[in-house]
Amino acid sequence: MAMKVRAVQFGCGPIGCSVARFAGRRSDIEIVGAVDIDPSIAGRDLAEVAGLGEKLGVNISGKADAVLSQTKPDVVFLTTVSSLKVVYSQLEKCIKAGVNVVSSCEELSYPYREEPQLSAELDKLAKANGVTVLGTGVNPGFLMDVWPLFMTGVCQEVKHVRVVRIQDASTRRGPFQKKIGAGCTNEEFKKRVAAGTLRHVGLAESVAMIASGLGWELDEVTTSIEPIVAKGQVKTNFVTVEAGQIAGVRQVGRGIRAEKELITLEFEASVGAPQSYDGVYITGVPNMEVIIKGGAHGDISTAAMIVNSVHRVVEAPPGLVTMKDLPVVSCLGVNV
Numbered sequence: 001m002a003m004k005v006r007a008v009q010f011g012c013g014p015i016g017c018s019v020a021r022f023a024g025r026r027s028d029i030e031i032v033g034a035v036d037i038d039p040s041i042a043g044r045d046l047a048e049v050a051g052l053g054e055k056l057g058v059n060i061s062g063k064a065d066a067v068l069s070q071t072k073p074d075v076v077f078l079t080t081v082s083s084l085k086v087v088y089s090q091l092e093k094c095i096k097a098g099v100n101v102v103s104s105c106e107e108l109s110y111p112y113r114e115e116p117q118l119s120a121e122l123d124k125l126a127k128a129n130g131v132t133v134l135g136t137g138v139n140p141g142f143l144m145d146v147w148p149l150f151m152t153g154v155c156q157e158v159k160h161v162r163v164v165r166i167q168d169a170s171t172r173r174g175p176f177q178k179k180i181g182a183g184c185t186n187e188e189f190k191k192r193v194a195a196g197t198l199r200h201v202g203l204a205e206s207v208a209m210i211a212s213g214l215g216w217e218l219d220e221v222t223t224s225i226e227p228i229v230a231k232g233q234v235k236t237n238f239v240t241v242e243a244g245q246i247a248g249v250r251q252v253g254r255g256i257r258a259e260k261e262l263i264t265l266e267f268e269a270s271v272g273a274p275q276s277y278d279g280v281y282i283t284g285v286p287n288m289e290v291i292i293k294g295g296a297h298g299d300i301s302t303a304a305m306i307v308n309s310v311h312r313v314v315e316a317p318p319g320l321v322t323m324k325d326l327p328v329v330s331c332l333g334v335n336v
Contacts, residue, residue, distance in 0.1 A: 005310055008033040008073040008099070010090065011080035012041060012060055014173040015104055017050035018303040019077050024052045028332065029310065033071040034060040064090070068097040075310055078103035082201040084115050088122075091133060095125050100313050101133045102306050106202035108135025110145070110209035110322050113221065123320040132316045136309055136323050138301035139165060140202035140209070144265050146323045148280045149213040151288055160283040161210055162264040166295065168273040169248055173299055174238035181227065181246040182271045183239040189227045189246045199225055200267050203253030207263050211255050213324050218263075220256040225249060234272035247271050305329065 007029050009020045016036070023029045024047065034046040039062070041049050047056040061067050068076075076094045081087050084107035091108075094101050111119045126133045135141070144163045152158050169177055181189050181198045192198035204221050211218045230247035233240065241247050248270025255263030276295035282288040312326045323329070 003028070003311075003314075005029050005075055005314060006032045006071065006073045007310070008035065008067060008071055008076045009046060010035045010064065010076045010078045010094070012036040012038070012046065012049055013079065014175060015299065015302060016077070016079040018299055019079055019104075019306050020046055020050040021052055022303045022307045023077065023310075024050070024056065026307065029307070031056055031058055032073055033067040034058050035062070035064045035067050036060050037062050064093055065097075068094065068099060073099055074314055075100040075102060077306055078105065079306070080105070082106045084108050084111050084118055088118060091122060092125065095122075095129050095131055095133065098129055098131060100131045102309050102313050103133070103135045104137050104302060104306060105135050106137065106140055107205060108133075109137070109140035109202060110205040110212070111135070111320075112212075113208040114204055119320060126320055127318045130318050132313045132318055133320045134309060134313050134316075134322070134326070136305050138296055138298055138305055139200075139267075140206045141305050141323050142301070143278050143296060144203070144267070145206040145209040145213075148282065149210055149324055150328075151280055151282060151290065152214065152284070155282060155284045155286065155288065158214060158282060158284040160262055160264070161214075162266070162281040162283075163206075164266045164277075164279040164281070165268070166273060166275060166277055167269040167298065168271070168276045169269045170234065170236045170271045170273075171297075172269075176269075176298070177236060177238050177271060180248045180269045182236070182248055183241045184246045186227060186229075186246065193225055198249065200249065200251055200269065203251055203265050203267060206265055207253045207255040209322060209324055210263050216255070216257060216262055218255045218257050219259075220254075222254045222256065223251060225251045228268065228270040228273075230270075230272065232272075236271050239271070241271055248273070304331065308332065
């Protein structure tokens with residue numbers, strides 16, 4: 001049996017609650033604190049907000065410093081925002097309190113290329129305080145970076161890596177459907193893309209992680225984004241999309257060296273998509289092709305990756321790490 005880990009849930013939105021539900025059922029994890037800035041849930045028991053059933057005796061607080069100092073956790077599950085620049089102050093707070101961090105922040109999954117200075121500062125701060133910091137999830141964190149890298153282990157040569165993720169977003173949480181633009185007009189789509197509020201975050205980070213894992217020095221990482229238009233009406237629990245409105249988004253990330261495309265990541269998420277699947281296609285010796293029919297469920301799998309990573313992070317040497325740096329993360333089977 002793995003050692004019991006004391007954890008604080010920092011961020012109690014949909015992903016945070018999903019993490020808390022999974023962690024709360026684990027015999028190897030004790031949730032000792034919860035933090036969120038939303039005044040509507042302040043003072044409420046985390047179990048009630050997250051839908052855990054029995055009360056945990058852990059009330060949600062807006063005062064992170066007090067929670068961290070009073071509970072003295074081994075790890076913080078940090079599930080607040082996607083932007084590394086925005087989440088940096090929260091990371092700094094946890095690190096200076098001497099607490100390891102597992103975060104869902106997509107830009108933290110492999111920040112060295114896009115944010116080299118912040119990455120260096122985080123690594124230095126984590127080492128100085130003897131803690132480990134990891135950004136992970138299902139994507140980025142597994143499907144479009146760690147999984148294809150792992151597959152290349154049986155190859156003698158790799159010439160090109162292509163990953164495709166197609167999702168029917170109809171069953172995903174409301175904020176995700178909003179993030180991909182479901183229900184907006186083409187003009188609204190363009191405005192939100194220009195403002196940076198409509199996109200899947202993490203493609204550039206996944207391209208950079210694959211390149212680093214393969215020892216490829218890229219000249220350029222590019223990303224593109226375009227709308228997926230609904231051909232008919234689609235209803236979900238959160239939105240009704242009419243024909244001609246935006247159903248979702250298609251993004252492509254590319255890693256280029258010497259004008260040659262070495263890495264291609266294709267991401268599509270839309271409500272009413274005819275099929276969901278994840279595929280990895282490696283051109284090399286030998287060629288490889290693996291498909292997950294139905295695709296990995298983003299919300300369930302993100303919570304799983306965050307919680308299942310906890311022991312790897314607690315046991316890892318101090319510093320900023322990525323999923324490619326850790327031993328293989330797996331479900332521990334503690335509830336069997």
